[in-house]
Amino acid sequence: MVITGVSKEIPERIKQLVYLDAFIPENGESLFATLGPKGDEMINPFTKDGFVSYFLGTTSPTPPTDVPQPLKTFTQPIHFQEENPKNIPAVFILMTSDQENDVFAPFAAKAKNKGWEVYTLKGGHYPMRDQPDALVKILENFK
Numbered sequence: 801m802v803i804t805g806v807s808k809e810i811p812e813r814i815k816q817l818v819y820l821d822a823f824i825p826e827n828g829e830s831l832f833a834t835l836g837p838k839g840d841e842m843i844n845p846f847t848k849d850g851f852v853s854y855f856l857g858t859t860s861p862t863p864p865t866d867v868p869q870p871l872k873t874f875t876q877p878i879h880f881q882e883e884n885p886k887n888i889p890a891v892f893i894l895m896t897s898d899q900e901n902d903v904f905a906p907f908a909a910k911a912k913n914k915g916w917e918v919y920t921l922k923g924g925h926y927p928m929r930d931q932p933d934a935l936v937k938i939l940e941n942f943k
Contacts, residue, residue, distance in 0.1 A: 831875070852870075893927070
């Protein structure tokens with residue numbers, strides 16, 4: 801959600817968009833809207849006092865650790881005028897795991913439909929923690 805919003809606000813300052821196991825919202829969508837009817841249901845068990853705890857696997861017991869994020873980051877819609885105002889190149893990196901229903905697979909398909917390059921790495925939602933060398937190898941392609 802953040803990368804999409806920033807790319808619409810200051811496109812002149814962005815050379816490349818890398819969606820890493822991410823959501824690709826349409827204009828006017830919130831994160832909940834991108835997930836469809838099950839979004840609210842999926843997040844509710846992890847929500848307390850307006851914050852959402854990490855829900856995509858186990859968290860790290862040592863720093864860097866996962867911290868709760870504000871619920872509004874899931875409910876606030878993003879608004880923009882143009883899809884890609886400066887034709888910024890974009891790629892998608894999908895983390896594949898043994899999960900039966902991968903949350904981000906539909907967004908990798910959406911990226912492919914947009915003509916973006918789609919990379920896959922085996923592992924959980926945090927490749928920078930699980931396999932940093934493989935992630936760096938992909939990112940080095942975008943210098």
